[in-house]
Amino acid sequence: MLERVALFSNLEPQQIARLESICLERTVPKNTLVINEGDETDCLYVLLAGKAQALRSDDSGRQFVVNRFAPDDYFGEMSLLDRRTRCATVITKTQCILLILPRKAFFDFADAHPELYRNVIGTLLDKLRKATQQIEELAFLDVYGRLARLLTESQNADGIIEEKLTQQDLADMVGSSRETVCRIYNELVDGGFVVKDKGRMRIKKKLPFNF
Known part of the structure:
Protein backbone atom coordinates (compact mmCIF):
# COMPACT_ATOMS: atom_id res chain seq x y z
CA MET A 1 0.00 0.00 0.00
CA PHE A 140 -3.06 38.76 -9.22
CA LEU A 141 -6.19 37.00 -10.50
CA ASP A 142 -9.79 38.06 -10.00
CA VAL A 143 -12.49 35.52 -9.15
CA TYR A 144 -13.11 34.71 -12.80
CA GLY A 145 -9.40 34.16 -13.43
CA ARG A 146 -9.10 31.80 -10.46
CA LEU A 147 -12.23 29.90 -11.47
CA ALA A 148 -11.11 29.61 -15.09
CA ARG A 149 -7.73 28.25 -14.04
CA LEU A 150 -9.34 25.76 -11.66
CA LEU A 151 -11.75 24.46 -14.31
CA THR A 152 -9.04 24.28 -16.96
CA GLU A 153 -6.64 22.37 -14.71
CA SER A 154 -9.40 20.00 -13.52
CA GLN A 155 -10.60 18.84 -16.94
CA ASN A 156 -9.58 15.57 -18.55
CA ALA A 157 -8.59 15.09 -22.21
CA ASP A 158 -12.26 15.26 -23.24
CA GLY A 159 -12.87 18.48 -21.34
CA ILE A 160 -14.89 16.72 -18.63
CA ILE A 161 -14.37 17.52 -14.96
CA GLU A 162 -14.78 14.07 -13.43
CA GLU A 163 -15.43 15.21 -9.88
CA LYS A 164 -18.99 16.37 -9.27
CA LEU A 165 -18.48 19.85 -7.82
CA THR A 166 -21.23 22.08 -6.50
CA GLN A 167 -21.07 25.83 -6.91
CA GLN A 168 -20.34 26.07 -3.19
CA ASP A 169 -17.41 23.68 -3.70
CA LEU A 170 -16.08 25.91 -6.47
CA ALA A 171 -16.53 29.02 -4.34
CA ASP A 172 -14.62 27.45 -1.45
CA MET A 173 -11.82 26.42 -3.81
CA VAL A 174 -11.31 29.88 -5.34
CA GLY A 175 -11.93 31.92 -2.19
CA SER A 176 -15.17 33.59 -3.21
CA SER A 177 -18.89 33.55 -2.50
CA ARG A 178 -21.31 31.05 -4.00
CA GLU A 179 -23.34 33.90 -5.50
CA THR A 180 -20.34 35.29 -7.40
CA VAL A 181 -19.32 31.87 -8.69
CA CYS A 182 -22.93 31.12 -9.68
CA ARG A 183 -23.10 34.31 -11.75
CA ILE A 184 -19.80 33.60 -13.52
CA TYR A 185 -20.73 29.96 -14.13
CA ASN A 186 -24.09 30.91 -15.65
CA GLU A 187 -22.36 33.40 -17.94
CA LEU A 188 -19.95 30.69 -19.10
CA VAL A 189 -22.90 28.39 -19.80
CA ASP A 190 -24.76 31.13 -21.69
CA GLY A 191 -21.61 31.81 -23.71
CA GLY A 192 -21.33 28.16 -24.73
CA PHE A 193 -18.05 27.60 -22.89
CA VAL A 194 -19.34 25.11 -20.31
CA VAL A 195 -22.16 22.55 -20.38
CA LYS A 196 -23.51 19.91 -18.03
CA ASP A 197 -22.72 16.40 -19.25
CA LYS A 198 -24.33 13.54 -17.29
CA GLY A 199 -24.17 15.53 -14.07
CA ARG A 200 -20.59 16.69 -14.65
CA MET A 201 -19.20 19.88 -16.10
CA ARG A 202 -17.63 19.78 -19.55
CA ILE A 203 -15.59 22.55 -21.10
CA LYS A 204 -16.65 22.86 -24.75
CA LYS A 205 -14.08 25.47 -25.79
CA LYS A 206 -11.09 27.19 -24.29
CA LEU A 207 -12.05 29.61 -21.54
CA PRO A 208 -11.10 33.21 -22.34
CA PHE A 209 -8.39 34.95 -20.34
CA ASN A 210 -10.83 37.71 -19.44
CA PHE A 211 -14.60 37.41 -19.31
Whole structure:
Protein backbone atom coordinates (compact mmCIF):
# COMPACT_ATOMS: atom_id res chain seq x y z
CA MET A 1 0.00 0.00 0.00
CA LEU A 2 2.54 2.59 1.13
CA GLU A 3 4.84 1.92 -1.83
CA ARG A 4 2.36 3.97 -3.93
CA VAL A 5 2.76 7.00 -1.66
CA ALA A 6 5.39 9.49 -2.83
CA LEU A 7 6.74 9.97 0.68
CA PHE A 8 7.68 6.29 0.95
CA SER A 9 8.15 5.30 -2.69
CA ASN A 10 11.93 4.75 -2.56
CA LEU A 11 11.90 2.51 0.52
CA GLU A 12 12.71 -1.18 0.26
CA PRO A 13 9.82 -3.70 0.38
CA GLN A 14 10.82 -4.92 3.84
CA GLN A 15 10.93 -1.32 5.08
CA ILE A 16 7.47 -0.70 3.66
CA ALA A 17 6.17 -3.84 5.36
CA ARG A 18 7.66 -2.74 8.68
CA LEU A 19 6.12 0.70 8.36
CA GLU A 20 2.69 -0.69 7.49
CA SER A 21 2.82 -2.97 10.52
CA ILE A 22 3.00 0.00 12.89
CA CYS A 23 0.19 1.98 11.23
CA LEU A 24 -3.44 1.93 12.30
CA GLU A 25 -6.12 1.51 9.63
CA ARG A 26 -9.38 3.40 10.01
CA THR A 27 -12.50 3.59 7.84
CA VAL A 28 -14.39 6.88 8.17
CA PRO A 29 -17.76 7.88 6.66
CA LYS A 30 -18.41 10.75 4.27
CA ASN A 31 -18.38 14.26 5.81
CA THR A 32 -16.33 13.17 8.82
CA LEU A 33 -14.05 15.68 10.57
CA VAL A 34 -10.61 14.03 10.59
CA ILE A 35 -8.54 17.00 11.74
CA ASN A 36 -9.80 20.24 13.26
CA GLU A 37 -7.85 23.46 12.70
CA GLY A 38 -6.06 24.43 15.91
CA ASP A 39 -6.08 20.93 17.42
CA GLU A 40 -2.99 19.37 18.93
CA THR A 41 -2.50 16.01 17.23
CA ASP A 42 0.47 13.77 16.67
CA CYS A 43 -0.22 11.61 13.61
CA LEU A 44 0.49 11.42 9.91
CA TYR A 45 -2.49 10.35 7.79
CA VAL A 46 -2.26 8.44 4.51
CA LEU A 47 -5.39 8.25 2.35
CA LEU A 48 -5.75 4.74 0.91
CA ALA A 49 -9.23 5.18 -0.58
CA GLY A 50 -11.74 7.98 -0.96
CA LYS A 51 -11.47 11.76 -1.20
CA ALA A 52 -10.93 14.47 1.41
CA GLN A 53 -10.14 18.17 1.53
CA ALA A 54 -8.32 20.63 3.77
CA LEU A 55 -10.08 23.89 4.67
CA ARG A 56 -9.25 27.17 6.36
CA SER A 57 -12.02 29.30 7.87
CA ASP A 58 -12.30 32.95 8.89
CA ASP A 59 -14.22 34.43 11.82
CA SER A 60 -17.36 34.85 9.71
CA GLY A 61 -17.41 31.15 8.82
CA ARG A 62 -16.31 31.53 5.22
CA GLN A 63 -14.18 28.63 4.03
CA PHE A 64 -11.30 28.30 1.59
CA VAL A 65 -10.14 24.94 0.26
CA VAL A 66 -6.35 24.85 0.57
CA ASN A 67 -5.88 21.28 -0.64
CA ARG A 68 -7.74 18.26 -1.96
CA PHE A 69 -6.67 14.70 -1.28
CA ALA A 70 -7.06 11.57 -3.41
CA PRO A 71 -5.87 7.99 -2.81
CA ASP A 72 -2.13 7.76 -1.99
CA ASP A 73 -2.01 11.38 -0.77
CA TYR A 74 -1.10 12.14 2.82
CA PHE A 75 -1.60 15.00 5.27
CA GLY A 76 -0.64 16.08 8.76
CA GLU A 77 3.11 16.03 8.20
CA MET A 78 3.67 19.67 9.19
CA SER A 79 2.26 19.33 12.71
CA LEU A 80 3.92 15.93 12.97
CA LEU A 81 7.30 17.57 12.43
CA ASP A 82 7.03 20.91 14.25
CA ARG A 83 4.62 19.85 17.04
CA ARG A 84 2.46 22.92 16.47
CA THR A 85 -1.32 22.86 16.23
CA ARG A 86 -3.05 21.80 13.03
CA CYS A 87 -3.13 24.62 10.48
CA ALA A 88 -6.22 23.41 8.58
CA THR A 89 -9.37 21.36 9.00
CA VAL A 90 -9.59 18.10 7.03
CA ILE A 91 -13.01 16.65 6.15
CA THR A 92 -13.80 13.54 4.14
CA LYS A 93 -15.75 14.09 0.91
CA THR A 94 -16.53 10.37 0.52
CA GLN A 95 -16.10 7.32 2.70
CA CYS A 96 -12.35 7.03 3.25
CA ILE A 97 -9.82 4.46 4.39
CA LEU A 98 -6.91 6.01 6.29
CA LEU A 99 -3.61 4.70 7.56
CA ILE A 100 -2.54 6.55 10.69
CA LEU A 101 1.13 6.74 11.68
CA PRO A 102 1.81 8.11 15.21
CA ARG A 103 4.62 10.66 15.67
CA LYS A 104 6.87 8.47 17.83
CA ALA A 105 6.61 5.55 15.41
CA PHE A 106 7.38 7.88 12.50
CA PHE A 107 10.52 9.33 14.10
CA ASP A 108 11.73 5.95 15.34
CA PHE A 109 11.44 4.64 11.79
CA ALA A 110 12.94 7.75 10.16
CA ASP A 111 15.92 7.77 12.54
CA ALA A 112 16.66 4.21 11.43
CA HIS A 113 16.09 5.08 7.75
CA PRO A 114 17.35 8.67 7.21
CA GLU A 115 16.39 8.64 3.53
CA LEU A 116 12.83 9.24 4.71
CA TYR A 117 13.86 12.69 5.94
CA ARG A 118 15.04 13.58 2.42
CA ASN A 119 11.66 12.53 1.09
CA VAL A 120 9.93 14.74 3.65
CA ILE A 121 12.01 17.76 2.61
CA GLY A 122 11.15 17.17 -1.04
CA THR A 123 7.43 16.88 -0.43
CA LEU A 124 7.39 19.96 1.79
CA LEU A 125 9.08 21.94 -0.99
CA ASP A 126 6.41 20.75 -3.42
CA LYS A 127 3.70 21.98 -1.06
CA LEU A 128 5.52 25.29 -0.63
CA ARG A 129 5.50 25.79 -4.40
CA LYS A 130 1.78 25.04 -4.51
CA ALA A 131 1.11 27.48 -1.67
CA THR A 132 3.13 30.14 -3.49
CA GLN A 133 0.99 29.60 -6.60
CA GLN A 134 -2.18 29.98 -4.53
CA ILE A 135 -0.89 33.26 -3.08
CA GLU A 136 -0.07 34.53 -6.57
CA GLU A 137 -3.55 33.61 -7.81
CA LEU A 138 -5.25 35.42 -4.92
CA ALA A 139 -3.01 38.46 -5.43
CA PHE A 140 -3.06 38.76 -9.22
CA LEU A 141 -6.19 37.00 -10.50
CA ASP A 142 -9.79 38.06 -10.00
CA VAL A 143 -12.49 35.52 -9.15
CA TYR A 144 -13.11 34.71 -12.80
CA GLY A 145 -9.40 34.16 -13.43
CA ARG A 146 -9.10 31.80 -10.46
CA LEU A 147 -12.23 29.90 -11.47
CA ALA A 148 -11.11 29.61 -15.09
CA ARG A 149 -7.73 28.25 -14.04
CA LEU A 150 -9.34 25.76 -11.66
CA LEU A 151 -11.75 24.46 -14.31
CA THR A 152 -9.04 24.28 -16.96
CA GLU A 153 -6.64 22.37 -14.71
CA SER A 154 -9.40 20.00 -13.52
CA GLN A 155 -10.60 18.84 -16.94
CA ASN A 156 -9.58 15.57 -18.55
CA ALA A 157 -8.59 15.09 -22.21
CA ASP A 158 -12.26 15.26 -23.24
CA GLY A 159 -12.87 18.48 -21.34
CA ILE A 160 -14.89 16.72 -18.63
CA ILE A 161 -14.37 17.52 -14.96
CA GLU A 162 -14.78 14.07 -13.43
CA GLU A 163 -15.43 15.21 -9.88
CA LYS A 164 -18.99 16.37 -9.27
CA LEU A 165 -18.48 19.85 -7.82
CA THR A 166 -21.23 22.08 -6.50
CA GLN A 167 -21.07 25.83 -6.91
CA GLN A 168 -20.34 26.07 -3.19
CA ASP A 169 -17.41 23.68 -3.70
CA LEU A 170 -16.08 25.91 -6.47
CA ALA A 171 -16.53 29.02 -4.34
CA ASP A 172 -14.62 27.45 -1.45
CA MET A 173 -11.82 26.42 -3.81
CA VAL A 174 -11.31 29.88 -5.34
CA GLY A 175 -11.93 31.92 -2.19
CA SER A 176 -15.17 33.59 -3.21
CA SER A 177 -18.89 33.55 -2.50
CA ARG A 178 -21.31 31.05 -4.00
CA GLU A 179 -23.34 33.90 -5.50
CA THR A 180 -20.34 35.29 -7.40
CA VAL A 181 -19.32 31.87 -8.69
CA CYS A 182 -22.93 31.12 -9.68
CA ARG A 183 -23.10 34.31 -11.75
CA ILE A 184 -19.80 33.60 -13.52
CA TYR A 185 -20.73 29.96 -14.13
CA ASN A 186 -24.09 30.91 -15.65
CA GLU A 187 -22.36 33.40 -17.94
CA LEU A 188 -19.95 30.69 -19.10
CA VAL A 189 -22.90 28.39 -19.80
CA ASP A 190 -24.76 31.13 -21.69
CA GLY A 191 -21.61 31.81 -23.71
CA GLY A 192 -21.33 28.16 -24.73
CA PHE A 193 -18.05 27.60 -22.89
CA VAL A 194 -19.34 25.11 -20.31
CA VAL A 195 -22.16 22.55 -20.38
CA LYS A 196 -23.51 19.91 -18.03
CA ASP A 197 -22.72 16.40 -19.25
CA LYS A 198 -24.33 13.54 -17.29
CA GLY A 199 -24.17 15.53 -14.07
CA ARG A 200 -20.59 16.69 -14.65
CA MET A 201 -19.20 19.88 -16.10
CA ARG A 202 -17.63 19.78 -19.55
CA ILE A 203 -15.59 22.55 -21.10
CA LYS A 204 -16.65 22.86 -24.75
CA LYS A 205 -14.08 25.47 -25.79
CA LYS A 206 -11.09 27.19 -24.29
CA LEU A 207 -12.05 29.61 -21.54
CA PRO A 208 -11.10 33.21 -22.34
CA PHE A 209 -8.39 34.95 -20.34
CA ASN A 210 -10.83 37.71 -19.44
CA PHE A 211 -14.60 37.41 -19.31
